[in-house]
Amino acid sequence: MAMGDDTWKAHFGMAVVQLLYGGYHVITKVALNVGVNQLVFCFYRDLLALFIISPIAFFKERQTRPPITKQLLMSFFFLGLTGVERVNLKSFEGLAKVGGTLICVLGAVLMVLYRGPSLIGYTELVIIPQNEISDSSQPEPSGWLISGLKDLGFDNFELGVVFLIGNCMCMAAFLTILAPVLKKYPANLSVTAYSFFFGVVLMAVISLFMTDLSSDWILTQSEILAVVYAGTIASAFNYGVISWCNKILGPALVSLYNPLQPGFSALLSQIFLGSPIYLGSIIGGSLIIAGLYTVTWASYKEKQATVGIITSNDTWVSEPFIREKGVHEKDHI
Template identity: 45%
Template sequence: MAVPDTVKAHFALALVQVNFGIYHVISKVALTSGVNQLVFCAYRDLIALAMLAPFAYLTERRTRPSLTWRTVFSLMVLGLLGIFANQLLFLLGLGFTSPAYASAMQPAIPVFTFILTLCMGTEQIRLKQWSGVAKVGGTMACVSGAVLLALYKGPVVWGDDSFNMHNQNDHSLFALHMNLWQIGILCLIGNCFCFALYVALQAPLLKIYPASSSVTAASYAFATVFIVLSAFAGLSDWNDWILSSSEIMAVVFSGIVASALNYWLLTWSNKVVGPGIVSLYMPIQPLFSSIFSRIFLGSSIYVGSVLGALFIIVGLYSVTWGQMKSRSIDHYNDPMGRDFTDDISADGSLQTSLIKGN
């Protein structure tokens, strides 16, 4: 029995968050060692483009639609905002704060995406239907879980409470580099907004240009041009381009896994399940970031992380059910072409009612 694409998309999105959790820790270690953010991004994007371009050409060379100037402009905007600005702002924010704070900012992504998709008409919320209630309630549960994960600790579940590297780093940064800390938080907020724009703008583009691999590769092509030009313009010391062995490993992982694989999975999942579901998986990042920070950096995991993860899982299930219900309603038409919907009656049962006629 074949596995439905929607199920594959959910597994893919969960894998993306695992990869991003590892990336948070690895990139923080690389930045702490002194690698320049522009150099890190340039190498990362060049590696990702080298992986994505041949794959897109080989898999979609016969099915890829013809490019128009509107499509090219859309791809350039995706590369500029969703990859170039998104990655650079994240690395700047991560360098000025910590992996815990960088991942804790991710709950802003579903909020921004939710607002943007509503404004663009990509998502519709009908509060008189169970599907609309499930979407709104699930979104609130995801955000609440992520906020709980970020702000509440509670007793230690895994690790030693007497030694918490994140807390030590956070307090020292806050005390010694207050201005840099604030700049880092602003960069992380900008990173979340750019990623939300990337997901929201990508959805309508995939409807008129349904070649997910080509969209990802072309977006990375524009982003790579932007970041390489910025690196050459912003750096005067050629020694900044020389990396140590550990930095090379971090760049290779970031280019192949956190960039090429993750962005391809995100684009394909966006085509299958839509931007709302894609963005709602982002709050899981703090959980995986905490786990890998514990493994590699020695930090602790608290009850708040576990409770927050449970809220997020329940919210994701609720939104997924609401979206599936909404899609089934949208395809439920009578022979005359009129659309029917299921409203919530006073006794809580579902009643079918005519919402649009000829």
């Protein structure tokens, strides 16, 4: 019963995580529009998350944290190269999990690539930024990677789709290695703290070579507020919840909640920024929810079947033992 309670808490926790990520995308967009450097923003975000989660992990998991090995340190550094969840394609539940996953992916792709007519809000709010971006007198600054991809013919929207897919792949890799790591090192907060430590080190090294130390590292008040939300909520809190949920649900189910981010982002953008909600977002969001329900139902039925087999086997073994013990006691009497 406790495991069942933890399972539903984990599902609810992952939904909350995606909602908070939706807020992160809205706040980050506002901060980046002001002009904060992306690398500097990510460095401050991860550094703040490290300062928050490290003392919590140190004191809370002091009695349960295993010793560190070289193999674990390498896993903390890479966090993303091995692991998959097995699917039985011969069972109805296994086919349902695959089908639900495909529905989720289809919904996410639809939200990214298809807009359709605006159903909520006014499209004029989107036309204004397009005019500003097309202004050649003030070109948008970009690094060597973005400039190189633009030279190949990619526009800003296509680059956004490419990097969004890359982000989803990196998160899936993080989750797949996290599951086996947590089995060897069952201290999820400590694992999260170590991953943030290496992230901060890497971001610091890259930022030193890619930013202007005299101006890029000075933040305005609105940028500081965005960093605080990103570091405390979107990083420290969310990754702590994700690590715990990954231990309960496994990497496949946790990854499956990522497509909810575009839907929550669209909803929060409409509420706080007045951005329109398009038909594609509604259809895609509906497909994502339907796919999540299908996979969750299939996983629940698989666990029920597994528990039923174990229970029946235990009964089959224990009943003769009880009867045999009763016979011996009768003979002894």
